[in-house]
Amino acid sequence: MKNGTTVICFANNKGGSGKSTTCSNVGYGLSLMGKKVLLLDADMQANLSLAFLSEEQVLEISEGDRNLYYAIRDEKDLSSYRVATGYEGLDLIPASPLMSSLEYDLFPKKDREHVLDNCLKSLKHSGEYDYILMDAPPTLGGWAMNLLIASDYLVIPVEASPWGLFGLANMFDFYQKACERNSHLSLMGIVVTKVDIRKNYYKQTMETLQELQDVHVFDTCIRMDSNIEWSQDNSKPVMAYKKSSRSASEYMNLTEEVEKIASGKKQH
Ligand SMILES: Nc1ncnc2c1ncn2[C@@H]1O[C@H](COP(=O)(O)OP(=O)(O)OP(=O)(O)O)[C@@H](O)[C@H]1O
Ligand SMILES: [Mg+2]
16 A cells, blocks of 8 residues: 555646646545645646736745745755645745746766655655645656656546647656656556537547547546636635636536545555
């Protein structure tokens, strides 16, 4: 049986595929289910941080030294970099735009692919969190490898658009390379996001994904919903912004699917 903390990375080298939206809403959903969750904003765009904090708060944190950039650069234990999100059972380690130079800072380090894993070690082993959810940048470099090496699961959000699947093969190759370095890593599945059911692209995306061998596609798709954008404008998860919205119930359903798969593995 694995330890009590499950680490899930939301990654896809395709930009704008719904990684930050999915990571923030599944994280909040898990906290609503009574789980203790830590969100780690691993992208210099700081979108996961902005999903919970105001622009002023994120700017203040990103200009100070209590953000993920300095923690990784100086190889610090991440415990003291946490901030409260204002929601019970949900904490956050914020990002900084300085993370755009992280690849360069990691390059000369000894054991440079394991820096994040080492910085997370005490938090993972403390058992304080049921889940650590990480929002990856849209790149597949040394930093993204750090994320997958520290993870138990990869979730790939894919946008249901004509270019949504372009580059997915590179994501799979990168995942295979990560598996060679981290034997605990598995692909939890692909979640299809930003679906417009009036368009045929959606059906085409689903058909292509269903043809993939040994790749789970989540039953829940996330449809286009302007409540997502409004919730982000208000620095809130959509379930907190408008509980009755379609995307709030879709993200809750997706959260339940994620939880079911992760808890199934824990029991083995
Ligand atoms: N279901 C949805 N309905 C409407 N808009 C959405 C939905 N999901 C995401 N968006 C919007 O699409 C944009 C991209 O989403 P998001 O930032 O989550 O993607 P990402 O993969 O994290 O992007 P990046 O690669 O830049 O990190 C955002 O502006 C977000 O508000
Ligand atoms: Mg993002």
